[in-house]
Amino acid sequence: MGTLSQDNQTCYVVITPARDEAQHIAETIMSMVHQTTRPTEWVIVDDGSTDGTGEIIDRFAAQYSWITALHRPNRGVRENAGGVMEAFYYGYQSLKASEWDFIVKLDGDVSLNPDYFENCFKKFRQDQKLGLGGGLICHLENGALKAEVCPRFHVRGATKIYRRACWDAIGGLLKVPGWDTVDEVKANMLGWRTRTFQDLKVLHHRPTGAADGAWKNSVKDGRADYISGYHPLFMFLKCMKRLVQEPYLVGSLGLSYGFIGGYFRGTPQVDDRGLIHYLRRQQLRRLLLLDSIWK
Numbered sequence: 001m002g003t004l005s006q007d008n009q010t011c012y013v014v015i016t017p018a019r020d021e022a023q024h025i026a027e028t029i030m031s032m033v034h035q036t037t038r039p040t041e042w043v044i045v046d047d048g049s050t051d052g053t054g055e056i057i058d059r060f061a062a063q064y065s066w067i068t069a070l071h072r073p074n075r076g077v078r079e080n081a082g083g084v085m086e087a088f089y090y091g092y093q094s095l096k097a098s099e100w101d102f103i104v105k106l107d108g109d110v111s112l113n114p115d116y117f118e119n120c121f122k123k124f125r126q127d128q129k130l131g132l133g134g135g136l137i138c139h140l141e142n143g144a145l146k147a148e149v150c151p152r153f154h155v156r157g158a159t160k161i162y163r164r165a166c167w168d169a170i171g172g173l174l175k176v177p178g179w180d181t182v183d184e185v186k187a188n189m190l191g192w193r194t195r196t197f198q199d200l201k202v203l204h205h206r207p208t209g210a211a212d213g214a215w216k217n218s219v220k221d222g223r224a225d226y227i228s229g230y231h232p233l234f235m236f237l238k239c240m241k242r243l244v245q246e247p248y249l250v251g252s253l254g255l256s257y258g259f260i261g262g263y264f265r266g267t268p269q270v271d272d273r274g275l276i277h278y279l280r281r282q283q284l285r286r287l288l289l290l291d292s293i294w295k
Contacts, residue, residue: 010102010121012039012101012117013040015042015091015103015106016044016045017045017084017085018087021053022051025056025057026056031110031112031114035116035117036118041096041100043070044091045071047083047084047087049074085174085179088173102121102161111203116135116202120133120134120197129191130194131166132192132194133194133197134156134197136196137159153293155180166190169187170183176270178227185279186275215250215254218247220258221254222254223261225258225259227269229276230280231279233284
């Protein structure tokens with residue numbers, strides 16, 4: 001068991017929505033047990049799993065008083081984004097701790113170094129305007145860690161750490177696809193900084209989107225971009241760029257289908273015109289090579 005840090009009194013809570021994660025969730029839990037700075041409370045929500053995930057988290061919850069296991073009924077299908085957020089807020093509403101400094105959304109298929117959270121909170125202490133952060137998501141490829149490429153301001157949904165004041169300012173998370181873009185854009189709009197900690201690696205046992213397959217994941221991303229309010233020109237160029245990236249053609253077509261389909265179906269976009277205007281302005285500045293949240 002890791003040695004708890006004595007000079008870091010950071011109070012943080014963690015919520016993990018987990019569906020059919022029996023293959024890896026024990027590794028995730030043990031990497032949390034060995035953290036040098038452990039959470040005050042960790043709520044793991046079994047979101048209708050059928051593979052034994054519930055039994056695993058029950059076993060650990062009985063062993064560690066700071067872990068709580070919750071169970072939701074099986075809805076029959078894996079719902080992207082919206083389903084994850086429903087499970088997240090199911091756990092959020094059950095939190096017993098109220099005086100926390102940070103809240104973490106953590107996936108149930110990651111492994112962390114023992115000093116991961118200790119080092120994350122050091123970065124937050126060094127920058128009081130840092131409102132949202134998290135480690136660099138990596139996965140194993142041919143026995144070596146390969147980082148997932150993403151903009152510096154973007155923090156992958158697998159490990160998101162929110163400072164309390166920033167969490168309150170953005171009003172929490174949306175229960176729709178695109179929640180993990182809207183949170184960062186809104187935080188930046190309100191004067192907070194968001195960033196991935198490039199030197200703190202997180203092993204994601206399943207690459208982002210692997211559970212859904214290339215086509216479904218691309219369509220989901222395109223729909224999320226539409227809901228978030230992406231500028232059509234920025235989206236067009238994003239789709240063109242994706243043509244020469246794996247999975248070739250499928251990724252670009254899926255993005256286009258998901259994005260354009262939002263217009264035809266009349267899918268509601270985020271109900272914040274100021275936020276959409278800010279995002280689109282930042283995207284145009286990015287295209288013009290001006291300072292933006294991508295810098």
